[in-house]
Amino acid sequence: MGVFSLLNPGLQGALVKQGFIAPTQPQVETIPAVLSKEHVLLIAPTGSGKTESAVLPVFDSIMQKKEEERRGISVLYITPLRALNRDMLSRLEWWENELDIRVAVRHGDTTAYERQKQSLKPPDFLVTTPETLQVMLTGKRLRENLRTVSHVIIDEVHELASSKRGAQLSIALERLVEVCGEFQRIGLSATVGRPQEIARFLAGTNRIARVIEVSLIKQLDFNVVCPGPTPEDMQSSKKLMCTPDVASHIRVIADIAGKHKSTLIFVNTREAAEMLGSRFRMLNIPIGVHHGSLSREARIEAESNFKRGILSGLICTSSMELGIDIGDVDHVIQYMSPREVTRLIQRVGRAGHWVGEISSGTIITTSADDAAESSAITRRAKAGEIETVDIHENSTDTLANQICGLALDLSEIQLKRAYSIVKRAYPYRNLKIELLSGVIKQLNDNRLIRFENDTISRKKKTWQYFYENLSMIPDEKRFEIFDIVSGRTIGALDEAFVVNFAKAGAVFIAKGEMWRVIEMIGEKSRIKVEPISDPQGEIPNWVGEEIPVPYEVAQEVGVIRKRILEKIISGNSTEKIIEDYRENYPADSEAATGILELIRNQVKANRTVPTDDIVVIEQDEKTIVINICGGHKVNETLGRVVTSLLAARFGASVAMEIDPYRIKLELPKMFGAYRVKELLLETSPDYIEPIIEMMLKNTILLKWKMVHVARKFGALSRDIDYDRISMRKLLDVFEHTPMYDEAVREIFHNKLDIEGAKTVLGKIHSGSIKLVIQPPSPIGEAGFLGGRELMAPERADSSIIMALKNRIMEDRVILFCVNCKKWKSSKMVKSVPETPECPLCSSRLIAALKPWEEEEIKIVKKPEKEKTEEEKKRTMRVYRNANLVLSQGKTAAIALASRGIGPETASRVIRKMREDEEEFYRDILIAERNYAKTKRFWDG
Template structure:
C-alpha cells in the first residue's frame, strides 16, 4: 500500500531489531505503525522525540479496546505529551466497528475542550447467527467411553467437525485458552487434521505459521481466543463458530464480523451452547446485536498508578515542570479531566518519597538513572503473571498449570481446588521452582475451580434480560422466534423442572436456596453485582459466626459456603434487611482484607515504583505492604481498580433498592435432599458432580507408592573400604547387602547425584579431619549403613522415599505395628510432611 501511494510506512514494536530502530531514528518514515507502549518509549528518545514534533495525524485502530483498559488511560496522557512536542493540535482518528457509546469513546480520544465529529458507516452488513446445541447419539456415547470424555463433549466436538467440513474456512472462537486446547485435542481424536490452535500463550512464530496456513487454504479451521478477534489479516473467512456464550454483545459482533468481511457482505455463524443458561444468554446477545445495543464502555478514570508513571515520563521528556503545569497537561486527557490539585500532590509526594523525583523551588525533575529505569521497566501496565506447574504428589506426574495469582491467593497447605475435573488438596508450594505439589481429594463443597481466570463479566442488563426471558418462556413457552425449537425446548424443560421444586428466579424474583452447607442466592444481576453482594453477605455472616464464609459467583447466582448447614430462610431475611448504604459500608470496610486486594495492591506498588519489577509475589509480604501503605495512593488506586473491574457497587445498590420497594420479590426454599436445576451450574463449579472422577482409593494409592519406590534407584557405597560405589534398583536389593570388594555389610544408601559422599568416605578412611558439614554427611551415611545392616531391603525401600533420611527411616521401621500396607502409608505421611515443611528448613 505504501509503495502505491508513495508513502514510506514502517513498523515499530517490542520485537523490532536495534538496527531497524537505528535506521528509523536517522531516517523516519512518513507513517509509523506502533503500539501505545512503544510510543511511550520514543516520546523520551533523544532523536525520535525530535521527529515526533512533525506528527499531524494519529490513528488509533480498535479504539474501543484501548478505551476500556489502563493501556488506554496511559495512551490518553501520551497524546497530550505528544502535543507538547508538536506545539499544534494534530488530528486524532479512532476506528472501530463495535462501539457501545460512540460519543463517549470520541471524547476519550479527543480529550477535553476539543471539537469531535462521528462518522457512521452507511454499509449495511447482514448478520446470520443462530444458537445451537447437541444431543449425544449412541455413536457419541460409544466414542466418549473410549476417549474417557462425557458424551455431550464428544457430540459438540463432532458438531464442530461437521461445520468445519461444511465450509471452506472457519474460525472457532473460545473464551479461554484451555477450551481452545481441549477442543483441538478432541477434534484430533475424532480424526480432524486440518485445524490448529491460535492464542496468546503460543509463540509468535507458531501463531504466524497458523495464520499463513489458514490464509493459504491449507487449514480449514483455526481454534482461537481473542487473539484473532481484532485486526489480524487471515484472508477470507466464511463461517464463525463461537463455543459457548461470548458473554458480551460487543465481543459477539466483533467475532461474527470476521466472516463475510467485505462491503455489503453477510456475517454468518453459530453459538454452540453447553447449558440452558448458555442458550438463553446467547439468544439475548444475538437479539441485542441485531438491534445494535452494545455494552456501555467502562473507562478507567483517575488511575493514580498510571498517573505516577506518566509524571515521570513528562519530566523525562520536558526535564522540569511545576505541579501546575503537570496538572494542566494531565487534565487535558479525558480520564483525568476531573483530577484535583490535592490528588496530584499526593502522587507527586509518593514519587518524592520513592526518590524518583527531586524538587527545585516550585519545579520538579526526574532523579536519573533511577527514574529512567523505573519508567522503562513499567511501560506496560499489564501484570507479568507466571505459571505454576501442578504435580500429582503420589504419581509424580504433571497435572497442569495454575496462574501465579491463583497460587498466591488460594494455594496454602491443605487448601482444595478443582483442576481437570478432579479435586486436589495442596501439600506444598515451591515458589522458587514454581511448583505446586498436590494429592487427590474427595469431592468438597469448599474446593474452588483452578481453571477460573479473568472471565469476561456478563453485565447487569444482559443478565436481567435473561431473567426476563425466563419469565416469558415459563409463562407462554414462546420467545418470538429468537430460538429454534430444540434449544427453546431444552431451556423450557429446565424451567419446568425448576418450577416443580421452587419458584423460577428472574429479573423480578430473587430466590434464596439452601442445599447442604451452601446457600445459593439466585439473582439475574450479572457477575460484578453478584460479586459485590456475595462479598457483603460473606462479611456479614463471617462476623456473626466467627468463621470465614467462602463464596462462589456467576452471572445468575452467588453461593455462600458455610462450615455447617444454615437456614435459607434466615439468609433470605438478612438479605432482605441489607440496605444500599449497608452494602457500601460493608464492602469499603472489608475489601482490603481480601486476598484479591493484596494481589492487586502488589501490582499497583510495582507500577508506582514502590516494589521492584523483578520482585516475586509472596502472599505474606504482600499483606504486610497493604498495612504499610494503608493511607497511600496505592491503597486508593487498588480500591478504584477493584470497584471498576470486579465489583459493581451501584448495580448492587440498585437491586437492593428494588427489593426494598417490592419491585423485585425475595423468596426462600430449603432443600429436600436435592438442589434445584438452576442451582446446578454453580454447585457444579463448587463440586463438579458430572466431571469429578472418584477420589483415589487408599488401596490404589498404596499400589502407586509401592510401584514408585520399588523402581527407584539408590546409590550404594561401602563405608568400610571406600572402594565400591554402585547403583541398584530397590526391587533388586538383597535382604543382606555386602560390598563385592571387601564383603563388609557397612553399605550406605544415598541419592544418585550425591557426588560429595565418596570423597568424604575416602577422607575419613585415610584419617583426614572432616569439616562440620562433612562430619554431618558422614554420620548420615553411617546411620544409613546401620539401617541396611539391620533391616535389609526394607531399609532401602524406606530411604528411597522423598525427604526420608536415616532418622525418619529409623522411626518408621521401629514403630511398625501393622503389615506392609501400613508401612507404605507411613512412608506416604512422611513424604507429605517433608513437602509441607521443607520451605521452612534452613
C-alpha cells in the first residue's frame, strides 16, 4: 500500500473498501509531509487525488485522538465556493460513516437548525467558506468550538490569494491563531507561476510551507482552430440572427460536442455564454449554460443534467475551472483565446478527469489576433511559462474590516498587539504602523470603533458594520429575475444593466433563453418575466469580467508576427511558412493561414508590421491608432497617459478604446500622428503614475471604486443611491484619506500596469522599441472586431435594423422648449412632428430628452449664477441638443432617443438619414452597443 501503510489501520481498511489500490504521486509526496506536521502547499492537476492527499492524513490525526479530546472542531476545510462545499460534503459522507468521524458543512445557506446542532455538538471536520469563518471567530460558542482546531486546509488557495477575499482570510487565520494557537496549514492549488509566493501567502510571514509540485502526469493536448463560414453557415446565420462567422463557430462546437460524451465549453464572459446558449436552444441541441449570475437552483440543475448525460455540453465561465464535481469530461472547448496560460491549463485540465488520462482541448478562435494569441498561450503552457498570482498588498478596506473583527473577538485590543497580529499575515508583512493608525482613525471617525489611549474597543455599531461586510466582494445591487410561469427564480441582473435597459416589455437573454420583462418591483429588487421566443433579445452586460491579456503573451504575438514577416521577406512559400508555424504551435491550417494572410496584406499595402519591438502609429483624419503589443493593462495605462495629455492640450475629452495590440484614439480635432510620437518621446516614465492619478479624478471608475471602498469602511451605507453622489462631493470628503488611497490602489492593481508601462516607455526612449508613423493599415484596422460583439452581424441583417427602428419609434422623448422654459411634452418618438415647435412661444429651439433626463430641465431653469460648473456643462449639453433638433427636426429626436446617444454622437450619425435610412439605424445600433460596453467605467 506504499504511503497508505503510514495511516491508521482503520483508515487503511476503508481505503481498501473504496478501491484505493495504490497511491497517486501527489499522495506519495504529500501524506508523509502532512503526517510530519509540516505546512504544505500541494500543486497538482484536477483528478490526481489531490483532495485525498490532504484529507487522509488529517483523518488519521482525528482518529488518533481520544473521544474526550474531540469536544470541538479539529479540522477546517475552507473553499472559495459554496458549490465546492456541496461537493466536499458528498465526497466525505462515506468516510464519515466508515470512520466514525463527524463531518459538516457551514456557510450562508446552512439552516438555523443545522447551525444550532453544530454549535452544541461541533463536528470533527467542518467544511466552510472564508466569510463563514469570520462569523465563527466572533460568535461566543462558535469561537469556543474553534479552540481545538489543529489543521486548516484551504482548497483552491491560488484563487483566494489573488483577491481581497484572500487578504481578508490571511488576517482571519492569524485571528484563529489567537484562539487555538498554531495549527498546521495545508493548501491545495492549481498550477501557478512562482509557487513559493502562494506558499508564503498560505503560511504567513514568519512560517515556512513546503511546496510539493506534481507535474502534469496527464498530457495536455491542445488544438487551435479558426473555422471559416460555409454556404450552409451563410444560410443558418439568418435563422440564428448572427454573423456567418459566429454561425460557423456554433456549427464546429456542435460537431465537437456531438463526437464526445461530455464537453465543457468555456467562454470568457457571461454575455458570450448567453449568446451561444440561446443559439443552441434555437437549434434544439442539448447544451446548457452555467455562470455566476444564474440562480443556485439553475446552476445545480445544469450541473446535474450534465453529470447525468441529459446535456452533452455545458457552456460555462471561470467558476467551472474550480473542482466542482460534474462527472467525467472527455473534451474541453475554449471559445476565443483563454487570455492567460493559467486559465488554459485549468480549463483543459478538467477533461480526462482521472489519473493518467490525456486532457484534450480545442480553442476556437475568431480572428488572426485571436489565433496568434491562442498559439502563444498554448506554447507557453507546454513550456510551463505560467503567470504569477498578484497578491493584494496592504488593502486598507480589508484591514478596516479585520480591525473591527479583532475588536469583536477580544472586546478591546492594544494598537501594538493588533499591529503584530496583522503583520503575521503575508499580504501585510510590510504594513507601516502609520497606515494602520490612519485606518483606525478613519474607523473611529466613522464611529465603528472606539480608539483611546492606543486601545481599540468595540461599540454597538461594530457588530452591525461587521456582519454587513463579511464579504470583501463589492456590494452591487442585484435584481432577482422571477419567472411568473414556473414560479422560479432563474438568476440575477446587475444594476447597470437594469438601469440602462430593463423596462416593461424589454426582451433579454438569460440561461440561454429569451425573457420579456412584465413588471419591475424596485423595493424588492425583483424583475418579473415571462419566457418568449425572440432571437433579438438583449444580452445582459455583466461588468468587470474581461480577462486581461498579460504583457508577455501580447509580446509573443509580436514575435509571431516578426517571424512570419521574416519568412515572407525571405521568399518562403505559403506552404512552407504554415508548415514551420505548425511545428512550433498546435494550430490548424486555417488558423495559421489567417495570421499569415493578415501579415501578407500588411506587406502588400507597403506598411510596417507592428511587432514586439516596433510600435506603429497610424492616422485617419481624427482617428489615431497606436499599434503596440502591450497587453490590456500596459495599453490601458499608456492610453490613459496619452489621452490625459491630449485632453489638456485640446481642452476637450479624447475618446479611447484599447485591445491587447492597439490603442485607438478619437480626437476632437485634427492632430498630427508625429505629435503623438513626440508626446511619447517627451513624457518621462516617472510622470506616468502622477498623470494617471490626476486623470482618475475625472472618471466614473474612481467614483464607482470610492463608493465601494467607502461602503467597506462603513463611511457610506450599503443601500446609498450611487447616482445621487457627485464626484466633487466624494473628493471633498474622501481625498487624503485611506479610503481614497485604497480606491486608487485597487484600480492600479486590477486595471493598470504602471511598472510595465514605465518599462515600455523607457524602451521607447532608449530606442530598443522603434516608433514608426504610417497611414492606416490592415493590422491597425483589424482590431476591436475579434468577437467583442458576438450578437449583431458586422453588417446587421435588415430584420435587426427594422426591429431597432420599431423599438425607437415606440420609445418616449420629452420635448422641452429651451427658449421660454415653460413648455414640455412627453411623446412617443413616432408622434414627434417633423419640425417641433413650442405652442406657447412658437420657438423651434426644442430639446428632445430621454424620459430619465427630467433633472436636466430643472437645471436649465435654475438661474445661471446659482449653477455649479457641472450644471453649466449640463445646460450647454441641453442647448446643443435643442440646436440639433432645430436644424434636423424629427431625425434628431430619433437619434437622441437612442440609448446612450447624446448630441455629439447624434450629430455624427444624423447626416446618413437622408442618404440611406438603413445606414442611419445601423450607426445607431453600433453606437448603442459601444455605449453599453463602455458606459460604466471611463466616462468623465
